[in-house]
Amino acid sequence: MDSEQLFKVLGPNKIWLSADARGWAREWNMSDEQMARFLLQRSRQSDAEYGQQAPMAVPLFLPE
DSSP: OOTTOOEEEEETTEEEEOHHHHHHHHHTTOOHHHHHHHHHHHHHHHHHHHSSOOOOOOOSOOOO
């Protein structure tokens, strides 16, 4: 698995989170599920903007 990858969709209801993503979730008082949904939404927004899968970067802004 790519060490820079923040998440990977394993199935319709299952998303793997990297250790970094889990750490950020704790830091920002989010559950793993909330972080997974946030990262998936960001990825979909990038796909829509660029017409293809854009590389996932560290989120700059988190929902409050």
